[in-house]
Amino acid sequence: MTETAERVPVACPSCSPDVETVHEVLTMGGGKATVRCTECSHVHKVTPETDEEVERDVVVSQDGESFSATVDAPPKETVAVGEEFILETEEAIMVVRITDLQLSEEKRTDEAKVEDVETFWTRAVDNVRVNVTINPDDGSHDDSTSVKIDVPGDYEFEVGESEEFANEEFKVKSIAIRDDAEGYHFNPLSEEGDTAIAKDVKRVYGDDETSSAWSAW
Structure with missing residues (x-):
């Protein structure tokens, strides 16, 4: 019994240079992957995208008090007030809800990309x-x-x-x-x-x- 090959969406230089198609990953090594197009069976090499993350400050309000922490998140991800995420600190793992997004010292917003956010203002919501x-x-x-x-x-x-x-x-x-x-x-x-x-x-x-x-x- 063979395992199902990993599949990734990438452009195919043979049949679809401008639009991504499904490819099977054949081998990985040296920072590159050898893939085969499922549309035309063309085999070529690609450089996989890395899951880059950036560190951002988080202020958590809990039971009338507050403390600071940090979170790592993809820079292009859009976040908004009201959304919740899991925050891991040295003391505990908790669920927090975004109450405000600080872009700079004087500018706040309800929605932004992570790369534009300076500080997540949140409150603990698991308890x-x-x-x-x-x-x-x-x-x-x-x-x-x-x-x-x-x-x-x-x-x-x-x-x-x-x-x-x-x-x-x-x-x-x-x-x-x-x-x-x-x-x-x-x-x-x-x-x-x-x-x-x-x-x-x-x-x-x-x-x-x-x-x-x-x-x-």
């Missing part, structure tokens, strides 16, 4: 801290309390559903969505059954259910 405002069960807003809860980035909140974290129990009333989140048609979400995952959430608003919770005593 996140969500702000929650809880209103008293009597409907007033004067005595509202604010808490922060730590959950996985893909944890789902649903309007109308009850949540319980430590000593807090509340019913989700509405959900404010972050500016860098995509796929939501309304902001805030307030219809019963509306859902959002934690990494997309700016703040959850809920009605207190702690005092009305059933107790056996």
Whole structure:
């Protein structure tokens, strides 16, 4: 049983000098590859393109603090605010979402090629801290309390559903969505059954259910 030959798209000097066609790689050596055109069977040598990457600075925001790191990426790749990528640091491997792209000291943009980017501004999204405002069960807003809860980035909140974290129990009333989140048609979400995952959430608003919770005593 033979292995399937590796195939690469390159121009063929015999039948297609201007347009790339599929070629089978026959041998590799000396920085060159011997290939055979699958259209006309012409055999010739090519110099494979190298996967060049450039190093760029990354600033990561996590739980109200920030730290710096670096990432290697193809210079011609287009990146945009809202996209996520895996960042490896000496301390941990995490998923981060791009919140801003800095091209120079005074210029920022929502989309650019990696080669034009000076710094990726990001926030960690695999584990996140969500702000929650809880209103008293009597409907007033004067005595509202604010808490922060730590959950996985893909944890789902649903309007109308009850949540319980430590000593807090509340019913989700509405959900404010972050500016860098995509796929939501309304902001805030307030219809019963509306859902959002934690990494997309700016703040959850809920009605207190702690005092009305059933107790056996």
